[in-house]
Amino acid sequence: MTPPALRLNHVSFGPRQARILDGIDLQLEAGHFLGIVGPNGAGKSTLLHIICGLLQPSEGHIDLFGECLSRGSRRRLLGQIRFLPQRQESMSSMPVKVRNVVAMGLEDYHKALWHPARHGERIAQALERTGMAAQAEQDFRSLSGGQQQRVRLARALVSSPRILLLDEPAAALDARAQASLYRLLRELCDEAGMAVVMVEHDIAAISDYVNSVACLNRRIHHHAMRGEMIPEQVWRDMYGEHMHIVAHDAHCIGCAPDQHANEHHENGHPANGQPAPVPHADRQETSE
Amino acid sequence: MSGFLASEVMRAALGPATLIAVVASSMSVMVLAHRLAFLTVGVSHATLAGLGIAVVLSLPLLPTAAVTAVIVALLLGVISPQRGMNEDAATGVLFAGAMALGIVLLSGASRHEVDLFGLLFGNILTISEQDKFWLLCGSLPVLAALFWAARPWWAMAFDAASMRAMGLPVQGYRLLLYAVVGLTVVMCVKLAGIVLTAGLLVLPAASAWLWGRGLLSMWLISLALSLAGTWLGLYVSYVFDLPSGATVVLLLCAVFLISRSAHWLVHHRKAGQSH
Numbered sequence: 001m002t003p004p005a006l007r008l009n010h011v012s013f014g015p016r017q018a019r020i021l022d023g024i025d026l027q028l029e030a031g032h033f034l035g036i037v038g039p040n041g042a043g044k045s046t047l048l049h050i051i052c053g054l055l056q057p058s059e060g061h062i063d064l065f066g067e068c069l070s071r072g073s074r075r076r077l078l079g080q081i082r083f084l085p086q087r088q089e090s091m092s093s094m095p096v097k098v099r100n101v102v103a104m105g106l107e108d109y110h111k112a113l114w115h116p117a118r119h120g121e122r123i124a125q126a127l128e129r130t131g132m133a134a135q136a137e138q139d140f141r142s143l144s145g146g147q148q149q150r151v152r153l154a155r156a157l158v159s160s161p162r163i164l165l166l167d168e169p170a171a172a173l174d175a176r177a178q179a180s181l182y183r184l185l186r187e188l189c190d191e192a193g194m195a196v197v198m199v200e201h202d203i204a205a206i207s208d209y210v211n212s213v214a215c216l217n218r219r220i221h222h223h224a225m226r227g228e229m230i231p232e233q234v235w236r237d238m239y240g241e242h243m244h245i246v247a248h249d250a251h252c253i254g255c256a257p258d259q260h261a262n263e264h265h266e267n268g269h270p271a272n273g274q275p276a277p278v279p280h281a282d283r284q285e286t287s288e
Numbered sequence: 289m290s291g292f293l294a295s296e297v298m299r300a301a302l303g304p305a306t307l308i309a310v311v312a313s314s315m316s317v318m319v320l321a322h323r324l325a326f327l328t329v330g331v332s333h334a335t336l337a338g339l340g341i342a343v344v345l346s347l348p349l350l351p352t353a354a355v356t357a358v359i360v361a362l363l364l365g366v367i368s369p370q371r372g373m374n375e376d377a378a379t380g381v382l383f384a385g386a387m388a389l390g391i392v393l394l395s396g397a398s399r400h401e402v403d404l405f406g407l408l409f410g411n412i413l414t415i416s417e418q419d420k421f422w423l424l425c426g427s428l429p430v431l432a433a434l435f436w437a438a439r440p441w442w443a444m445a446f447d448a449a450s451m452r453a454m455g456l457p458v459q460g461y462r463l464l465l466y467a468v469v470g471l472t473v474v475m476c477v478k479l480a481g482i483v484l485t486a487g488l489l490v491l492p493a494a495s496a497w498l499w500g501r502g503l504l505s506m507w508l509i510s511l512a513l514s515l516a517g518t519w520l521g522l523y524v525s526y527v528f529d530l531p532s533g534a535t536v537v538l539l540l541c542a543v544f545l546i547s548r549s550a551h552w553l554v555h556h557r558k559a560g561q562s563h
Binding site (some may be wrong): 104155156 | 450502
């Protein structure tokens with residue numbers, strides 16, 4: 001039996017009296033696309049930082065591909081993970097060719113002044129995969145925000161990771177670029193068997209593409225699998241009095257219009273006691 | 289030109305000035321990529337403390353200043369926002385404190401012991417054989433570190449978090465960068481002085497920034513502009529009898545302005561053609 005790609009066993013972070021993350025249990029199989037949603041300060045980015053080894057959990061442990069992440073196995077296991085952090089301003093001002101940005105993702109990039117010719121093919125493949133092959137020789141600064149994000153994704157993919165972590169990759173992208181990015185991530189899960197963990201604020205935007213959504217606010221309030229309903233109480237626990245904004249969006253985007261009518265009040269709020277569904281991910285967009 | 293080349297003083301200065309131009313322009317790419325312009329100003333001013341210590345304790349000037357600059361740069365490198373003070377404020381504090389210490393220490397020294405004008409504004413024309421030796425000793429590790437760490441430094445400037453997640457020892461490379469910048473600052477003091485050193489470490493890459501398409505092209509353009517500015521600056525200073533360091537920095541400023549203007553013109557013309 002194939003072990004899960006990622007397993008978090010009761011992972012906590014921060015001082016005991018003021019936990020940033022508290023008792024997180026999660027399991028992710030290969031090819032699974034997990035969305036993590038939650039309010040600001042919920043610990044979403046911290047969780048990603050713990051998974052990719054930038055932070056050490058205060059309690060609990062992480063298993064990667066069936067092996068406990070320890071001092072001895074750390075380098076080898078984390079080498080199979082790539083992390084796409086939030087975009088920084090400095091990136092868009094650096095004079096770098098697109099193909100050289102992708103080269104930065106190679107395992108031995110920093111060990112040599114020039115990369116061997118065989119890496120050229122891997123770079124080309126990664127750019128092809130993200131639809132940026134035509135821009136390979138362009139200056140990264142000349143690209144749009146959506147294109148820059150695709151190049152960063154290509155940089156993460158060039159080393160063929162088994163797990164991809166993304167921290168709000170669609171921030172500052174328009175709806176079309178967002179959908180295109182999520183669709184690409186979905187394809188990576190389906191075709192390459194990559195496990196993807198993506199932090200996003202907007203559940204409505206990701207619900208068509210993910211396999212499951214973890215609702216996080218210090219702890220996992222709910223982990224909804226595809227098609228499963230998210231109880232209203234979960235939204236209330238996470239967002240308090242503003243819960244209707246998030247719950248309403250989630251409900252509308254993922255469901256067919258007639259379904260909304262049955263499950264919403266006239267004001268668009270979820271019906272009391274009615275859970276919001278995580279919609280199926282089988283709806284595919286045909287074009288950007 | 290023949291008078292310039294016939295001048296023994298100028299001939300003696302040309303080699304060290306060229307070496308300083310090579311080292312400074314090479315590091316200036318990293319200074320700009322990592323946004324360390326203010327740090328170079330801070331470290332260069334902090335070297336006055338090192339020079340003061342050297343004068344008071346009768347130590348060799350350049351090595352003592354180099355050690356001080358590296359220590360100050362490393363101190364700035366370990367101070368992070370998590371420790372309650374950002375790098376900008378820390379640079380301001382160390383810059384002022386070390387400069388004040390240097391002034392106090394040097395105030396007791398006689399004019400024969402220290403050429404304050406030369407320290408502040410540079411004087412490559414008075415370079416001694418011993419200075420040349422220390423210059424070479426300082427430049428070689430800078431160039432070696434640059435050769436070894438250029439790619440990680442460049443990638444870190446682009447996206448440090450991703451590089452850290454990939455297993456790159458980002459903090460170690462960062463401290464190395466700060467130490468090397470500190471060392472480079474001291475190498476530049478002989479040419480441009482404490483006050484103008486930042487110009488040598490910022491202007492070449494700033495002029496190249498709009499034209500470069502990557503690390504290698506940035507380095508080559510930066511190097512070419514720096515050499516042109518330095519040689520032309522020395523020549524102009526000889527012809528018009530001007531202070532060499534300030535003239536070189538002024539020439540580099542002119543190169544920067546020409547570079548920006550040319551880039552604006554090229555893009556303006558391209559934009560005009562596309563409409």
